[in-house]
Amino acid sequence: MPYQAPVREYQFIFDQIVPLAPVVANECFSEATQDLTDAVLNECGKMCEEVMAPLQRPGDMHPAKLENGVVRTSPGFADGYAAIAEGGWVGISALPTHGGMGLPLALNTAMHDMMCGACISLNLCPLLSQGQIEALEHHATEELQNLYLPKLISGEWTGTMNLTEPQAGSDVGALTSKAELQADGTYKISGQKIFITWGEHDVAENICHLVLARLPDGKSGPKGISLFLVPKFIPNADGSLGVRNDLRCVSLEHKLGIHGSPTAVMEFSGATGWLVGQEHNGMACMFTMMNNARLAVGMQGVGVAEGAYQHALAYAMDRKQGRAMIADGTGAIIDHADVRRMLAQMKSEIFAARAIGVACAVAIDMTKATGDADWRARAALLTPITKSFGSDTGVAVADLGVQIHGGMGFVEETAAAQYLRDVRITPIYEGTNGIQAMDLVARKMMDGGAAAFALMDEMVTLASASSSKLAVAVLASIVELRSTTEWLLTQELNDRFAGAVAYQKAFARVLGGYFHLVAAMSGKGKRVRMATIYINSLLPEYMALCAQARSGAGDLYALELDDFAA
Structure with a gap:
């Protein structure tokens, strides 16, 4: 199955899960009407499907090479980049002053997701340019801006x-x-x-x-x-x-x-x-571009996860193997309970990570539009969670994609392994996920947990509007996350660090459950069914993660160096 950009998924998220309307209500983003947003999503999706996706395998099989001091890129990459530049995608969120579109970062986030699902290697080029554009917009002299920004924004x-x-x-x-x-x-x-x-x-x-x-x-x-x-x-x-x-x-x-x-x-x-x-x-100055780059890297993970999922789904619907224990099945391995479990986990994880990323982007947009300190704190809080959960999801989903292919996933001809190899860098890029977790439990908690608790309060308010079993489960997870956060705030820094990764994962799990609940409350059958999978099967991990987050550093430092010897 050829790559299909998740255009409709973003239309649903922007409409009902993390609404784009409050962003567009601000003057600086007023041009991002629904008609324009739909046009941007559709045009980006078309380019990803028709131009970038066909470059995925050539880029892997024919890597860039250094020859006599000159780097020759993979076949087709120059034309692919030209299409990105000519379409104006490099400057989608850049200021109009120097030729940018000035559109919300939320749309830029969707763009990176789709581009990475099509071809992450090529996407990395405009992604780095966008980070530099942002740094120069904020910190460079007017002379440097006038000379460099038009050329960078145009993609020249x-x-x-x-x-x-x-x-x-x-x-x-x-x-x-x-x-x-x-x-x-x-x-x-x-x-x-x-x-x-x-x-x-x-x-x-x-x-x-x-x-x-x-x-x-x-x-x-x-x-x-x-x-x-x-x-x-x-x-x-x-x-x-x-x-x-x-x-x-x-x-x-x-x-x-x-x-x-x-x-x-x-x-x-x-x-x-x-x-x-x-x-x-x-x-x-560098952190101006690094913080948004962390959001982008999280979405790289989501994008590759989407590509890996679509690849695995196509294989599962075509591969005939064994006999499933259901009547009137397709005869393909998608009938098997374990394969269906893996596909459901992949799809539900992608939705959770994507929604968290959009929530982070919207918070950044609202910060830019309003200058409001609460939005700034929300964006800061969600950035490490988005980066880590998005990239971890990319690795986990790509790994499941290989598993669904079975032995064929371990050979390069099926291309399933490429997604896993490509996405494995994302938990390392822009500060490892361990560093992100340490940032979350330290710097992002310097406000006494105010930003975290404010987000939890919003989640409780919406979840309390439903009496469903799904809502009850989500509410219970928020209560435990709040309790764990309160405990962390009373601990020495190294005890926080020891459980930081677990805490970060627990926070993401709970956020994922919350966004799935919001989707289920839309009443759409497929959203209810996928939310049920996530909340019943994946959300309960928060309990073990919160327990691990509270374990402290004592046991780790009780280990002697000889205990680590082979």
């Missing part, structure tokens, strides 16, 4: 994010890249960066790198880091390309998956760069 140029170094992974403050101020106000940037997604390629004429580096007077650690814009070709004042800058791709990583996405090791050898934001404030 692409953007990257350069954080990681060989000795500095998640501990970005340990970087050693250097920046030196020049007489003309530019800076010379020197150092090596690794894991740079789409750091070098042949699909656009210029590549603009956002690079973290330290000035000579910069303090050690993250507070002494500055952010610089370092283009591959230094543009002239009119936007035309000038001389080649002193940077190069020295190698491409050989990866488990996303083979069509060139992941570069970049060497900067006194390359010319321009300061973005204030000196020594680079991490704050």
Whole structure:
């Protein structure tokens, strides 16, 4: 079965689960009427199905290659990227001032979901450009904005994010890249960066790198880091390309998956760069793009999960094997109870993760539209949950997709394994899911749990409007989540960290149950049936997860180093 973009699913979510109407009611998003939203979803879906999905397998089988200092991308990727750029998709949420559409991030979120279901390797290119656009909109000088943003928004140029170094992974403050101020106000940037997604390629004429580096007077650690814009070709004042800058791709990583996405090791050898934001404030500038990138990575997981599910469903409806214990079945393996269990789990998990992601995007949109502190807190709270649950769902669903294929899933010819290989990076991208969990129980609880409790109160209000067994189960889960949150707030930080991943998963489980309940309350039969599967079979995991979240760090640190020996 060819990939089908989940357009109708998003129309349902925007209408009844996480309404887009409150976002559109604000002046800055007033153009995002239902007619426009439907048109955007349909056009994006069409491009994903017709242009991007056919590139999924070629990108895996014919990876990007570095040849004589030039990166050659996978067959068809240049044309695929051109379609993305020409369709205006890079600038869907960028400010109209420099050519963007100015549409809500919620629509951008739907776009990334659909693009990743079609071809995650190609989607990564515009995703990084969008992050750079956002950072420049917030922090760059007017001169830099006027020169770079129109080209980035149009897709003529692409953007990257350069954080990681060989000795500095998640501990970005340990970087050693250097920046030196020049007489003309530019800076010379020197150092090596690794894991740079789409750091070098042949699909656009210029590549603009956002690079973290330290000035000579910069303090050690993250507070002494500055952010610089370092283009591959230094543009002239009119936007035309000038001389080649002193940077190069020295190698491409050989990866488990996303083979069509060139992941570069970049060497900067006194390359010319321009300061973005204030000196020594680079991490704050970079986080402007990283926070929304975390939402996008969560939706990458959801998108790949959708692709894996559709692939597995098609196989299950076609594969004849064994005899199911039901009358008048299809004769295919979808008749078997265990296969049906796996498919139902996949579909219900995707809906839960997708709804959580949209809720996060809407909170970010409402923050932008209103400046309201409560919306800001809601967005901050949902960001780590969205990133972790979306990416974990991608891995779990893709893994089940392989299982449904049986032995055929373990061979590359069926392409089931590609989804699992591709999506496995998402729990690592943009801060590992363990780091997300630590952020949730620490920084996001600095308000005494106010944002978390406010969200729980809203959930209780809606769930209490129903007397169904599903609502009773959801209410019980919220009560336990609240109790666990209250317990966490009384603990030392390391005891919180020990149970942080479990707490994060419990929160997502409860949110998923809540959104499924909302869907069931719409009265649509298929929504009720899928909500019943999730709430009866998957939601009960919250009890074990909450117990694990309360376990503390004592048992972990009672272990001696010899206990870990092989």
